[in-house]
Amino acid sequence: MMKNLLEFMGVEPDRIHFSWISSAESTKFVEVVNKITAKVKAIGPNQRFVKQAAKVA
């Protein structure tokens, strides 16, 4: 539901991922991390929900 609401507000579906990995599932962990990094790289740097630092003159 949280992911749905974020997407409803315009956050890219590939930006946020959920997974359930046991401490014994090291291979699954690597797989998931690789998949996520590939997907996130594909959509590029996040522009949304980013707070710009105050500009100091």
Next chain:
Amino acid sequence: MSTYTDTMRETARRLLQECKVELVIGFRRGSRPMMNEPCLVRKPEDADQLVWDSNCGINLANYLTNRKEKIGIFAKGCDSRNIVTHILENKVQRDQLTVIGVPCLGMIDKRKIAAATEGEILEVTENGDTITVKTAAGEKQFAKAEVMQQNCSVCTHRNPVIHDEMIADPVPEQTDVDPYADVAAIDAMDLEERWAYFDDLLDPCIRCYACRNACPLCYCPTCFVDESKPQWVGKGQDAMDVRTFHFLRAYHCAGRCTDCGACERACPVGINMRLLTKKLNKDCKELYDWEAGLSLDKRPALDSYQANDPENFIK
């Protein structure tokens, strides 16, 4: 609905005289037209303050939180659902309450009336489905359906879900309305449009937290926005902080919101933040077949585990 007033005064007087309750929570006339205010009646002779008309949109369940007295409370459909939620969340006990059910035909939206009239509004009266607005410039009449709050016009629970007494016979429920049409319209947009839509929607927010204070669900002793150790979200009007506030506040209401409209009604700048809670209501209905506050016997959707809970978001 203004015909309820006399019965309400009698009921409140009787309950107080019989010492069944220590106080009755209802509405009295506010200092300005269309601004009825909640009132707590403790003496039988004060029961004549009570009124009822189409300007009682505030959710009275908000005034029950953590009270220990025996309480009589007037409850529209939405109020009664929030009372159920309060009982489920142990914010008040069922046996403390005498719920006086008020079948509701919808509340009027003061902004729609203000937008459709000119000059200061001096008096608003209603007779059945006709609303008469007296301004400095003259008199204007509206059909109630034209000026109703949006959540009321798509409401499907007008009659109280729990009650010990009823003020009048139940009203027919609306069946031919689509409560989630506005959510579907946003779902149909692409991501860019949605992001821009919410930028526009939330832009006027001044972070006054009136929406939070009017909401019966927002009873945390310290709200996450007020905490400073750690500070979860910035306190200024930075667009991202505003968005974070609205996003998280809505999410805290997931599976609990009854779309009573108190938040939007309380907002001084008229932001329809109900879109966010409605999206969650829609998801709750679709994913868990859950609508908040309909039964005292069922645990809320996000509070219980079922083997068939959707989990396709987990990779």
